[in-house]
Amino acid sequence: xxxxxxxxxxxxxxxxxxxxxxxxxxxxxxxxxxxxxxxxxxxxxxxxxxxxxxxxxxxxxxxxxxxxxxxxxxxxxxxxxxxxxxxxxxxxxxxxxxxxxxxxxxxxxxxxxxxxxxxxxxxxxxxxxxxxxxxxxxxxxxxxxxxxxxxxxxxxxxxxxxxxxxxxxxxxxxxxxxxxxxxxxxxxxxxxxxxxxxxxxxxxxxxxxxxxxxxxxxxxxxxxxxxxxxxxxxxxxxxxxxxxxxxxxxxxxxxxxxxxxxxxxxxxxxxxxxxxxxxxxxxxxxxxxxxxxxxxxxxxxxxxxxxxxxxxxxxxxxxxxxxxxxxxxxxxxxxxxxxxxxxxxxxxxxxxxxxxxxxxxxxxxxxxxxxxxxxxxxxxxxxxxxxxx
Ligand code: APR
Ligand code: PHB
Numbered sequence: 001x002x003x004x005x006x007x008x009x010x011x012x013x014x015x016x017x018x019x020x021x022x023x024x025x026x027x028x029x030x031x032x033x034x035x036x037x038x039x040x041x042x043x044x045x046x047x048x049x050x051x052x053x054x055x056x057x058x059x060x061x062x063x064x065x066x067x068x069x070x071x072x073x074x075x076x077x078x079x080x081x082x083x084x085x086x087x088x089x090x091x092x093x094x095x096x097x098x099x100x101x102x103x104x105x106x107x108x109x110x111x112x113x114x115x116x117x118x119x120x121x122x123x124x125x126x127x128x129x130x131x132x133x134x135x136x137x138x139x140x141x142x143x144x145x146x147x148x149x150x151x152x153x154x155x156x157x158x159x160x161x162x163x164x165x166x167x168x169x170x171x172x173x174x175x176x177x178x179x180x181x182x183x184x185x186x187x188x189x190x191x192x193x194x195x196x197x198x199x200x201x202x203x204x205x206x207x208x209x210x211x212x213x214x215x216x217x218x219x220x221x222x223x224x225x226x227x228x229x230x231x232x233x234x235x236x237x238x239x240x241x242x243x244x245x246x247x248x249x250x251x252x253x254x255x256x257x258x259x260x261x262x263x264x265x266x267x268x269x270x271x272x273x274x275x276x277x278x279x280x281x282x283x284x285x286x287x288x289x290x291x292x293x294x295x296x297x298x299x300x301x302x303x304x305x306x307x308x309x310x311x312x313x314x315x316x317x318x319x320x321x322x323x324x325x326x327x328x329x330x331x332x333x334x335x336x337x338x339x340x341x342x343x344x345x346x347x348x349x350x351x352x353x354x355x356x357x358x359x360x361x362x363x364x365x366x367x368x369x370x371x372x373x374x375x376x377x378x379x380x381x382x383x384x385x386x387x388x389x
Contacts, residue, residue, distance in 0.1 A: 194211065
């Protein structure tokens with residue numbers, strides 16, 4: 001088998017990279033070790049920055065997003081007794097959209113299978129080789145159990161945090177940074193109309209809570225728990241009671257309904273540099289992880305592959321290595337900006353149990369809710385800084 005760009009991983013990063021390269025006339029093959037059903041069933045975040053929406057629409061995979069996505073002009077920040085709305089268009093001229101990452105992935109897979117480049121599910125034993133030369137390959141076993149070798153010009157490692165690509169890059173040196181947070185999120189999906197028009201990020205003495213949504217009839221909610229918590233300890237009633245307590249506000253009520261999915265998500269920050277080794281390039285969760293508080297994970301993956309697609313087109317069409325040579329540094333600049341913002345949102349909103357921390361957090365929240373300058377800094381980061389900044 002031969003292609004120009006071999007892509008490991010069919011999450012949002014790999015699938016969108018394949019689409020962007022196809023539109024630039026570059027052949028790809030996407031290799032995914034899970035089944036289509038598994039990939040499409042993963043529950044992930046749901047906030048898209050304006051550039052992400054524009055990228056998907058311009059790539060011809062944004063029709064359903066435009067029909068079903070929910071444009072949001074802001075978020076609510078809450079601390080006991082106060083719920084304050086941040087008006088994103090008024091603060092920074094941008095907005096965000098609510099559209100599940102699961103739906104983005106389904107739209108990309110559908111486009112890929114409908115006349116797009118090869119997308120192979122259920123592969124195994126995937127191994128990038130000879131990435132230091134200009135003729136790398138990916139060895140793998142296909143879904144039929146047949147050993148294969150995919151000869152490439154370039155390999156893209158978009159195989160997420162647990163993938164095989166980052167260790168290959170790290171084998172040539174580099175370094176990682178990691179912070180594991182002393183809390184986790186218990187997340188639920190519920191068949192009930194959201195109780196607020198836009199997202200509510202709430203600080204509370206019992207712990208953080210987030211009210212989000214997937215559609216006008218499906219709510220997505222999270223509450224801070226100890227990382228060691230077992231989901232079996234949390235009945236639906238206990239979850240709803242905890243959420244109602246943390247969102248409590250005079251004249252407002254949290255609507256409850258059937259819980260259709262619940263799980264506990266760990267929280268970490270992770271960055272690996274560089275994001276390249278020879279002809280192997282990392283993008284998305286393969287290179288970095290952010291805590292979900294800043295809603296950056298998917299948007300950062302889109303930013304990476306937007307830069308990478310342009311760089312690979314210049315290399316493979318024009319033989320110019322300048323953009324691939326600067327890809328890692330340019331991508332990491334945004335990775336660190338998003339890593340800082342995600343850490344800042346997480347640190348401001350999650351209870352550590354220390355009362356000094358609590359006073360600092362409440363002071364920061366009051367500052368953001370009362371100062372246009374402080375609110376603008378949050379709004380600019382949350383809605384996504386321009387790719388060149
Ligand atoms: N071979 C082939 N595919 C692999 C391998 C492997 N060895 N290891 C992992 N994969 C696949 C996973 O099954 C997954 O489908 O790579 C894909 C990686 O996708 P994601 O983990 O979703 O990462 P990414 O595409 O970078 O998207 C980042 O996803 O996890 C969320 O919060 C994250 O929103 C962010 C987004
Ligand atoms: C979600 O809807 O899943 C979501 C929204 C905002 C976040 C994190 C998750 O910050």
